[in-house]
Amino acid sequence: MSDINELYKRSIFDHNRNPRNFHAMENASHSCDGYNPLCGDKVHIYVRLDGSDTVEDVSFTGSGCAIFKASASFMTSAIKGMTQVQARETVSKFLDMVTGSSDPEPEDKSMGKLSIFQGVREFPSRVKCATLAWHALTCALDKSTDGEKASSATPDSEARKDVVSTE
Amino acid sequence: MAKVNEIDTRTWPQVDFAKIRDQFPVLASTVRGKPLAYLDNAATTQKPWAVIDRMREFDSREYATVRRGAYRFAEQATEEFEKVRGKVALFLGAGSAKEIVFTSGATMGVNLVAGSWGRKFIGQGDEIILSNLEHHANILPWQMLAQEKGAVIKVIPVNDAGELDMEEFDRLLTDRTRLVAVTHVANSIGTINPVRTICAKARAAGAVTLVDGAQAAPHMKIDVRQIGCDFYVLSAHKMYAPSGLGVLYGRKEVLEQTPPFLTGGDMIERVTFEKSTFAPPPHRFEAGTPATTQVIGLGAAIDYLDSVGMEHIERQEKKLLDYATELVSRIESVDIVGNARDKAAIISFTLADAHPHDVATILDSEGIAVRAGHHCAQPTMDRFCVPATTRASFSFYNTFEEVERLAEGIKQATELFRG
Ligand SMILES: Cc1ncc(COP(=O)(O)O)c(C=O)c1O
Numbered sequence: 001m002s003d004i005n006e007l008y009k010r011s012i013f014d015h016n017r018n019p020r021n022f023h024a025m026e027n028a029s030h031s032c033d034g035y036n037p038l039c040g041d042k043v044h045i046y047v048r049l050d051g052s053d054t055v056e057d058v059s060f061t062g063s064g065c066a067i068f069k070a071s072a073s074f075m076t077s078a079i080k081g082m083t084q085v086q087a088r089e090t091v092s093k094f095l096d097m098v099t100g101s102s103d104p105e106p107e108d109k110s111m112g113k114l115s116i117f118q119g120v121r122e123f124p125s126r127v128k129c130a131t132l133a134w135h136a137l138t139c140a141l142d143k144s145t146d147g148e149k150a151s152s153a154t155p156d157s158e159a160r161k162d163v164v165s166t167e
Numbered sequence: 168m169a170k171v172n173e174i175d176t177r178t179w180p181q182v183d184f185a186k187i188r189d190q191f192p193v194l195a196s197t198v199r200g201k202p203l204a205y206l207d208n209a210a211t212t213q214k215p216w217a218v219i220d221r222m223r224e225f226d227s228r229e230y231a232t233v234r235r236g237a238y239r240f241a242e243q244a245t246e247e248f249e250k251v252r253g254k255v256a257l258f259l260g261a262g263s264a265k266e267i268v269f270t271s272g273a274t275m276g277v278n279l280v281a282g283s284w285g286r287k288f289i290g291q292g293d294e295i296i297l298s299n300l301e302h303h304a305n306i307l308p309w310q311m312l313a314q315e316k317g318a319v320i321k322v323i324p325v326n327d328a329g330e331l332d333m334e335e336f337d338r339l340l341t342d343r344t345r346l347v348a349v350t351h352v353a354n355s356i357g358t359i360n361p362v363r364t365i366c367a368k369a370r371a372a373g374a375v376t377l378v379d380g381a382q383a384a385p386h387m388k389i390d391v392r393q394i395g396c397d398f399y400v401l402s403a404h405k406m407y408a409p410s411g412l413g414v415l416y417g418r419k420e421v422l423e424q425t426p427p428f429l430t431g432g433d434m435i436e437r438v439t440f441e442k443s444t445f446a447p448p449p450h451r452f453e454a455g456t457p458a459t460t461q462v463i464g465l466g467a468a469i470d471y472l473d474s475v476g477m478e479h480i481e482r483q484e485k486k487l488l489d490y491a492t493e494l495v496s497r498i499e500s501v502d503i504v505g506n507a508r509d510k511a512a513i514i515s516f517t518l519a520d521a522h523p524h525d526v527a528t529i530l531d532s533e534g535i536a537v538r539a540g541h542h543c544a545q546p547t548m549d550r551f552c553v554p555a556t557t558r559a560s561f562s563f564y565n566t567f568e569e570v571e572r573l574a575e576g577i578k579q580a581t582e583l584f585r586g
Binding site: 007037 | 524529532555
């Protein structure tokens with residue numbers, strides 16, 4: 001049970017039952033779908049950036065497992081109010097943390113509450129559940145709501161788009 | 168050719184299933200410090216020493232190229248290889264070893280039939296009947312073919328228990344039906360389909376039949392002539408033999424009309440740059456060097472299964488299924504998907520408060536290996552309005568204690584997630 005308690009922290013159950021920012025958004029400036037065909041997890045991410053490129057609002061809809069739902073819920077809470085640049089930085093730190101590609105510095109408190117997802121790396125088959133919403137967020141930021149990709153899309157955005165649609 | 172099912176199994180000694188576990192080394196493994204309870208047998212099965220040892224022996228003392236060696240050593244390997252074809256024929260109740268084609272798996276078997284027989288015999292407006300219980304491997308090759316040819320796919324619906332609606336099947340079957348392809352046992356929810364009735368009706372309507380036996384062959388006595396199908400496919404790795412190997416049974420008359428699928432070495436009579444003629448079945452369908460050692464392993468697996476006795480296996484798995492159904496259905500908030508009267512040892516379920524993937528992780532933390540997901544059967548999931556299920560699938564080597572651990576694990580998941 002010790003491993004399992006590392007994965008399913010209390011707040012994960014809480015956010016699974018009562019996900020924050022769990023609704024559609026009518027006036028989103030950016031949005032994207034994410035789908036994990038392996039387990040059927042589905043997400044739609046909505047973002048509204050204001051004139052100064054700050055995440056004024058972010059929300060999600062979808063269905064899936066507790067890890068996915070809690071992760072999406074925590075993500076939306078964390079990035080609300082961040083600038084786009086900060087949000088993208090958080091995405092990349094989060095992905096590094098859950099995939100185990102880098103250990104967060106013990107004194108690095110920037111992940112804040114998000115660090116409860118660190119246990120996911122011990123369950124490789126669940127990493128995709130934790131990252132789905134984050135990939136979808138990147139995808140949303142890379143394109144505008146009319147589906148066109150922003151010209152500022154990073155060189156690896158194609159690869160990332162793949163991740164969003166196929167994993 | 169003597170038929171296995173003519174042997175009177177009542178005279179066989181009772182099988183001591185508790186001892187049988189020792190014959191499967193993997194079953195002694197531990198995961199996360201807990202003994203492994205391997206309940207993912209519908210995905211793939213573990214190998215007994217008999218299979219592991221035979222392959223090792225073949226590789227260390229007998230291995231050579233088959234069907235092309237001009238020397239005694241290769242002839243011996245070829246004889247061992249071809250002996251297995253005979254064993255498979257007996258195991259499936261086929262009339263002749265010439266009706267047994269080695270493929271790379273059930274997936275390849277269906278693709279072969281769709282890509283060769285289907286390409287030749289299915290045309291514009293022809294109808295293909297599938298069921299709502301198919302694995303994607305028995306959907307996609309037909310969908311591709313139908314798109315290419317302008318053929319039409321019709322689907323036998325499923326009732327709430329997970330059984331095929333046979334009255335609707337009667338209505339779907341018309342003189343336009345060219346092929347009926349159904350699974351013998353549904354991998355997602357365990358339903359055993361009435362394939363004998365389906366094949367008889369299809370044949371009366373002039374249609375060719377393919378039965379996907381991937382989930383049936385390891386768990387019950389198969390007799391393709393009794394079933395009356397034209398094609399039957401299976402995967403070796405689901406019957407205690409290695410992966411990368413499968414079998415396609417094709418009824419002689421149908422197989423002879425079927426053109427080659429893959430072409431290359433070893434499947435020809437005569438090749439010139441202008442024109443080539445192809446070997447008769449089964450070699451016509453076995454281009455290239457085959458999965459030699461795997462075939463030898465399959466032979467050992469069949470000997471092993473015969474030594475235990477398919478009837479004994481079927482009975483033991485039924486007991487495991489009944490016990491699991493009893494314990495799991497008693498747990499509050501569990502919904503078992505698929506309650507067919509005729510059911511193989513597969514339990515697919517959902518919990519009211521926990522997603523199938525979370526349930527599988529909780530079970531994994533207790534050393535219990537199950538599958539969560541759509542089981543490559545999304546149309547079946549759609550039918551039951553669930554995105555996914557958790558699935559426990561049993562083999563005769565599983566124990567009643569493992570069933571109890573499964574039930575305990577599910578209870579633990581319900582408690583954790585109810586909060
Ligand atoms: C009913 C059924 N058909 C076909 C297949 C495909 O088998 P393979 O992946 O071995 O080709 C499977 C395996 O999951 C199955 O369960």
